[in-house]
Amino acid sequence: MTEIEGAQTPAPGSRRPGGRTARTRAAVRDAVLTGLAEHGYPALTVEYVAEHSGVHKTTLYRRWGGLEGLVADALDLAGEDAWAPPDTGSLDGDLRALAREVADSFADPATAAAPTAFVAAAFQSERAADALRAFYAERFGRCEVVVDRAVSRGEAPAGTDAGAVVRSVSAPLFLRLFVTREPVDRALADQAARAALTAVTAGAFVTDSLAADSSGGGSPAAG
Amino acid sequence: MTEIEGAQTPAPGSRRPGGRTARTRAAVRDAVLTGLAEHGYPALTVEYVAEHSGVHKTTLYRRWGGLEGLVADALDLAGEDAWAPPDTGSLDGDLRALAREVADSFADPATAAAPTAFVAAAFQSERAADALRAFYAERFGRCEVVVDRAVSRGEAPAGTDAGAVVRSVSAPLFLRLFVTREPVDRALADQAARAALTAVTAGAFVTDSLAADSSGGGSPAAG
Numbered sequence: 001m002t003e004i005e006g007a008q009t010p011a012p013g014s015r016r017p018g019g020r021t022a023r024t025r026a027a028v029r030d031a032v033l034t035g036l037a038e039h040g041y042p043a044l045t046v047e048y049v050a051e052h053s054g055v056h057k058t059t060l061y062r063r064w065g066g067l068e069g070l071v072a073d074a075l076d077l078a079g080e081d082a083w084a085p086p087d088t089g090s091l092d093g094d095l096r097a098l099a100r101e102v103a104d105s106f107a108d109p110a111t112a113a114a115p116t117a118f119v120a121a122a123f124q125s126e127r128a129a130d131a132l133r134a135f136y137a138e139r140f141g142r143c144e145v146v147v148d149r150a151v152s153r154g155e156a157p158a159g160t161d162a163g164a165v166v167r168s169v170s171a172p173l174f175l176r177l178f179v180t181r182e183p184v185d186r187a188l189a190d191q192a193a194r195a196a197l198t199a200v201t202a203g204a205f206v207t208d209s210l211a212a213d214s215s216g217g218g219s220p221a222a223g
Numbered sequence: 224m225t226e227i228e229g230a231q232t233p234a235p236g237s238r239r240p241g242g243r244t245a246r247t248r249a250a251v252r253d254a255v256l257t258g259l260a261e262h263g264y265p266a267l268t269v270e271y272v273a274e275h276s277g278v279h280k281t282t283l284y285r286r287w288g289g290l291e292g293l294v295a296d297a298l299d300l301a302g303e304d305a306w307a308p309p310d311t312g313s314l315d316g317d318l319r320a321l322a323r324e325v326a327d328s329f330a331d332p333a334t335a336a337a338p339t340a341f342v343a344a345a346f347q348s349e350r351a352a353d354a355l356r357a358f359y360a361e362r363f364g365r366c367e368v369v370v371d372r373a374v375s376r377g378e379a380p381a382g383t384d385a386g387a388v389v390r391s392v393s394a395p396l397f398l399r400l401f402v403t404r405e406p407v408d409r410a411l412a413d414q415a416a417r418a419a420l421t422a423v424t425a426g427a428f429v430t431d432s433l434a435a436d437s438s439g440g441g442s443p444a445a446g
Contacts, residue, residue, distance in 0.1 A: 040346070119402055120346035123263070123339075129404050136403035161414070164395070167403070168418055171394035172387070174402045179342055180359035180390070181352050191384070191428070195391055198427035199418035 025077060027053045028060065032074040037113030041071060041121035041128070071121050072131035078114075079135045085143045091150035095169050095197050098143060099189035102173045106184055119178055140166050147200070159206045168205075169196045248300060250276045251283065255297040260336030264294060264344035264351070294344050295354035301337075302358045308366045314373035318392050318420050321366060322412035325396045329407055342401055363389050370423070382429040391428075392419045 086097035147162035309320035
């Protein structure tokens with residue numbers, strides 16, 4: 001635990017805005033992730049994070065404000081990874097790989113625990129909800145290149161709403177994981193990817209075409 | 224408050240398994256829903272439910288076991304309503320109406336609060352999670368008739384996975400409501416319905432065709 005203590009005296013140039021060193025911040029983040037996986041939110045305590053990060057409780061309160069700030073910062077830091085979406089050479093392959101990555105990561109309790117705890121924390125804490133919103137906006141933003149490449153390859157029509165497409169691939173999985181509490185597997189991932197691919201190819205996600213069709217059979221006021 | 228007390232002395236034939244009268248149970252359910260909307264889970268207390276239902280705290284503990292049991296029973300009872308899916312005469316209209324109903328109900332804080340609290344409670348309580356799973360299984364089961372009717376009208380291919388279709392219509396909305404924490408509106412509902420309709424029409428939800436295609440470009444072992 002003491003190996004991290006030294007990080008509280010930062011080397012010149014290593015301070016981030018707010019005065020946290022990257023090393024301390026990572027140690028605290030790791031303790032938060034472990035704690036969320038073990039105890040969930042809000043059972044996780046600042047004491048737990050102090051004990052597992054080697055950073056003193058008073059420091060945690062001073063720099064992060066408390067449990068909400070710790071969870072929000074762990075999410076911010078989780079969003080700074082080098083993850084990149086798959087690049088299989090086809091939209092079919094990319095959407096399938098994206099969907100399977102979600103299914104696989106939640107099939108493993110070790111990798112599922114922290115993301116699940118973050119989603120749960122967002123119901124209890126406005127700060128966690130803000131951090132989760134930012135995390136997923138950035139993460140799905142990274143995924144959009146999959147659709148952009150498909151458009152440039154001629155696999156998807158120009159004007160396709162890339163953000164909606166990448167969300168639609170994950171949505172049936174997240175619905176079952178967090179709302180209907182039903183099992184999720186690769187067959188479901190493949191079905192979600194296939195449905196999205198089919199809809200994309202047929203132009204169902206082209207924003208202009210949606211606007212033109214959105215009045216349906218009723219009056220324009222119906223929307 | 225005392226008007227409900229009389230319900231604790233049930234009329235002959237009105238007792239449910241477990242000794243609850245329907246009237247007491249409904250009063251308790253209403254108090255749980257109000258409390259979840261006001262305070263959320265797990266801030267809701269048995270004391271609150273006692274005060275707002277007029278049923279004594281010791282009775283609540285004896286019959287429902289505590290907060291988890293109260294929440295689970297409120298969900299069970301919510302699933303016993305007479306709700307039926309839309310029947311507009313076309314799959315397009317039905318899927319759009321389904322999606323809009325979800326978007327509209329969560330756009331109104333008054334109708335959104337209790338369902339949101341149930342979803343949140345499922346992260347904290349295994350009993351609530353079981354009740355939520357049963358609620359949505361039954362609710363989506365009722366929706367499947369929309370797809371069955373489309374198949375019989377020739378709008379959807381035989382073998383369409385009705386359960387997957389009705390979930391795929393709601394999934395992009397629930398993803399944004401509870402995971403990515405992004406806004407949900409009728410335009411998004413229409414997009415979700417249109418994507419699902421397009422995928423259904425093209426056979427993307429036909430179970431047999433999915434199985435035949437699931438190996439993609441890789442080896443059969445990839446799945």
